[in-house]
Amino acid sequence: MNLTRRDFTKFSTLALAAQFGQQLTPELLAQTSGRKVGYCIIGLGRIADHFMRGTLDTNNSKVTALVSGHPDKAAQIAEKYGVPKSSIYNYENMDAIRDNKSVDAVYVALPNSMHAEYTIRSAKAGKHVLCEKPMAVSVAEAQSMIEACKSANVKLMIAYRCHYETTNLRAVKLIRDGAIGQVQSIQSAFGFNCGPNEWRLDKPLAGGGPLMDVGIYCLNATRYLTGEEPAEISAYAFSNPLDPRFKTVEENVSWVTKFPSGVVASCNTTYGAQMDGYFHVYGSKGWIDVNPAFVYDGLRLTAQIATPDNPYVTLDEPNSEKDPIHFSKEADHFSNCILHNLEPKTPGEEGLQDMKYIRDIYRSAGIAKS
Ligand code: NAD
Numbered sequence: 001m002n003l004t005r006r007d008f009t010k011f012s013t014l015a016l017a018a019q020f021g022q023q024l025t026p027e028l029l030a031q032t033s034g035r036k037v038g039y040c041i042i043g044l045g046r047i048a049d050h051f052m053r054g055t056l057d058t059n060n061s062k063v064t065a066l067v068s069g070h071p072d073k074a075a076q077i078a079e080k081y082g083v084p085k086s087s088i089y090n091y092e093n094m095d096a097i098r099d100n101k102s103v104d105a106v107y108v109a110l111p112n113s114m115h116a117e118y119t120i121r122s123a124k125a126g127k128h129v130l131c132e133k134p135m136a137v138s139v140a141e142a143q144s145m146i147e148a149c150k151s152a153n154v155k156l157m158i159a160y161r162c163h164y165e166t167t168n169l170r171a172v173k174l175i176r177d178g179a180i181g182q183v184q185s186i187q188s189a190f191g192f193n194c195g196p197n198e199w200r201l202d203k204p205l206a207g208g209g210p211l212m213d214v215g216i217y218c219l220n221a222t223r224y225l226t227g228e229e230p231a232e233i234s235a236y237a238f239s240n241p242l243d244p245r246f247k248t249v250e251e252n253v254s255w256v257t258k259f260p261s262g263v264v265a266s267c268n269t270t271y272g273a274q275m276d277g278y279f280h281v282y283g284s285k286g287w288i289d290v291n292p293a294f295v296y297d298g299l300r301l302t303a304q305i306a307t308p309d310n311p312y313v314t315l316d317e318p319n320s321e322k323d324p325i326h327f328s329k330e331a332d333h334f335s336n337c338i339l340h341n342l343e344p345k346t347p348g349e350e351g352l353q354d355m356k357y358i359r360d361i362y363r364s365a366g367i368a369k370s
Helices: 005-019 026-033 044-056 071-081 092-097 113-126 139-151 166-176 210-227 325-340 348-364
Strands: 037-043 063-066 104-107 128-133 156-157 181-192 232-238 252-256 264-270 274-281 286-290 300-305 313-318
Touching: 005 026, 005 156, 037 044, 037 092, 044 063, 044 156, 044 181, 063 071, 063 325, 071 181, 071 300, 092 113, 092 181, 104 113, 104 313, 104 325, 113 128, 113 139, 128 139, 128 325, 139 156, 139 348, 156 325, 156 348, 166 210, 166 232, 166 274, 166 286, 166 300, 210 252, 210 348, 232 348
Parallel strands: 037 063, 037 104, 104 128, 128 156, 181 264
Antiparallel strands: 181 274, 232 252, 252 264, 274 286, 286 300, 300 313
């Protein structure tokens, strides 16, 4: 039998399912159905490139249209993904995707303050929406996006790729299985030294600084690791007044979150230093460290856990999956939700929760936020 690469993925997924006694869920079945969800990519920057490459390794997703303000770039990308000229739009005429039958969904990969407008326009055009994080720049915007998608009867998923990624899921499972006992506290950080010409430094486009961009990974991780919603938050922010990069957005934010069970999480984010994204979870019977935890590949989990036979088992689990696998998994999940009318694991409501906590962190740190 001659197997193509896709056939191989299909067969290995089914074999794995059989091996681990998983049911043939709609998600697995969809991988064999041959139907592909067509995505219109809105904004052709860095993250869109990862996502588009990610679709190539799925059996249920493909790029069918593009929205860009740069016709030359759009033409080059269209050629690579087999998108016809008639399916290239700009920001003014993109509402015409309504009449494009090859488009089932959009992927919004624009600067943060544009997420709400393009999500709502796409919903009004009758298309499902996969929107990048942070979902929006305010709680009110996030709510209006959810309402627009509900009233248009389309699905809305926020692209929280760590919810679909093996090592993060492994950490969550170890915690839920009681492998480190009662979780006591979590430390997490994520930041980088931001170049001077980034839209990320312009509050009207970014909505805020590193908290909106990368600190959100730590915030969201503390929620999925504990499975709880924060009860109390207190925060500090600081920007070097002499650094011209931080005229409109903050440079550093640190915050502490107390969860209802008593778990306390302390997190840091910055645009002023390289801060590899990680989390460290301390439990009554052991600990879990994922470092790096939020990048596109090369993740590694180390842990000391307790089993019924041995209270001091050490784990060292490097993840050999390569970029753009996170994006393949994310696209695969949303496409299956569309194909089988399932609710995404990270719907708009998940993004809205983070927007509320981000608002609370900024307020606690003395930075006004709607
Ligand atoms: P980017 O600067 O690389 O791309 C932004 C795109 O938006 C570009 O194609 C640009 O031409 C277009 N654009 C349209 N109007 C613009 C304007 N007025 N100003 C600037 N650009 C404009 O940015 P990116 O890193 O791809 O980030 C895009 C979104 O993706 C952001 O919301 C970011 O938070 C998110 N993101 C997510 C991840 C992830 O891992 N999930 C990683 C990075 C970024």
